Amino acid sequence: MALKAIFLNCSLKSSEEESNTEGFMKDVQTHYKKLGVESEIIRLADYYIAYGVEEDMEDGDEWPEILEKVKAADILIVGTPLWLGEKSSLATQAIERLYGSSSVTNDKGQAIFYNKVGAAAITGNEDGAKHAAASLLYGLSHIGFVIPPNVDAYWVGEAGPGPSYLEAGHGNDFSKSAIQRLAYNTYHLANMLKENPIPAEGNTL
Template sequence: MKALYFNTSLKTGDETSNTSGLIQESRQILEGEGVTTEEVRIADFHLPFGMEPDMGADDEWPKLFNKLKEADIVIIGTPVWQGELSSICKLVLEKLDASSDETNDYGQPIYYNKVGGAIVTGNEDGGKQAAKTIIFVLQHLGFTIPPNGEAYWVGEAGPGPSYLEAGQESDFTKENVSVMSHNLAHLAKMFKATPIPTKGNT
């Protein structure tokens, strides 16, 4: 079992990311359930604008897409900016859409039998708004979303501390990430044993 986290922070991998902090909490839970995990900081890669699965020689999306195809669980993490998901997150959602014409070994959409989730961090508001967009796109493209398939930290209303400054002590967020991660693992294990049948969707 493999889980892939796309961290769509605007920060590169050599910078501290609050979104990565919450991702790490989820990774620990999934690894405790026997799932191998990997976090990819999208800002470290070059993804050209455009709705083609491969935009040319300098496009690194095909490399990331190959990782995704091997994953059973895919979680997209984003910071919140002005109440919305990050521009990089939007780009990743577009790339997922651009690659959605591929099919799996059974002739189903490539994202079938993959489980999706969302992680959001910020220090004002917009956690549910950002998660809603991610969750809708994932399920629309063929991912299956478990109950409570998102976890977030945005603090109290108005500017305030970020996740690494205060969110790690939040009982609500700790419960969120635990429920989400366990449900993701459970659903992915179900699909391993009993994939979605091909009738009507090939």
Template sequence: MPKATVDGAARPPRFDGLTAVFVNATLKRSPEPSNTDGLMRVSTRIMEEHGVGVEVIRAVDREIATGVWPDMTQHGAEVDDWPAILEKVLAADILVLAGPIWLGDNSSVMKRVVERLYGCSGSLNDAGQYAYYGRVAGCVITGNEDGVKHCAMNLLYSLQHLGFTIPPQADAGWIGPAGPGPSYLDPGSGGPENDFTNRNTTFMTYNLMHLAAMLRAAGGVPAYGNRRSEWDAGCAPDQVNPEYR
């Protein structure tokens, strides 16, 4: 919560110690400009100004193998950069998936990232919960055609299903006018100046930081009733055991 200064004015909150990973699922390899990166940087700038350590990964620049296992080199792939990326995700408090719209849907690169995140869904944390518990997630979407809400819906569902905690208003996006048109960073697009987009991006960013700080202070999500390890051991909380009927 913001603290009052001597004169009673609100002091902006600090989130020192929190870390965030942004995965940009653009189809454009570096150093080609990415419109998704342009909007994503609004969020990363706010986080960095408030003490969050941020790392940005452009997924298309990495050799991310196709598959749903944590390390696909153990399943036939010659090269797989995903294990190193996953290590960064698991070490962070915040994950933001950012990507473009193609034919009204998330990019092929984004779908591969989500598939690889799913490959760790069976792993457990030290409390016996699924590995992504205790982390928050959101998404940023850009394009010049309809699909922001559809793409965000798909990503936020996927992220919460895997165990991430989703704060209120955890998505932001920009598409400009309906139908093909200028992209976010194109001259005269109005994207960087768009008040609605900037408001949603700011709200998303603060909600991610606030909830991440709350989860860290609480030691993560309470473990009672959601431990996979207990369930597998036959200790299912609040389930009737037919042997005692």
């Protein structure tokens, strides 16, 4: 059975506007397609997501349908633009809502996100990519995702105002290499966990 990857695009723009973060994610998808990984990008700004840390907050909250796709996936990539050197508010909200499910268990009694692989994809025109990646990857690890090496792929361009990711022709050699490492390392580790999941001994809730 093919691996499944879900991208959460935490751009503040709806799908009516072009998103550099989505362009970055589509470049990761190019590698996944070659590897036979099924993937989908979800633009969170297109959904009504309530504030809080519960699985289902209120009538009209659309997070539960997004969560079901995350639960069905083997790989989760959280993508965010940078604002004042930080991940977007939607990225923070996504981590908070994922955290709300961290007490839910799988059939072995482990956290529901065990044996899933996490990664971060970041775009911007300013510093802060490593800071945002550290925040995202720690959050994912804390709730049960496994983090491979070199899955903090980003592009920020030159210091100061300048062209965005898509305007810059989809980044440069550094970002292209980072995208490839993210795709292959998440793919390899997800395959390993499919064949040899983390034993339940010592880590059930």
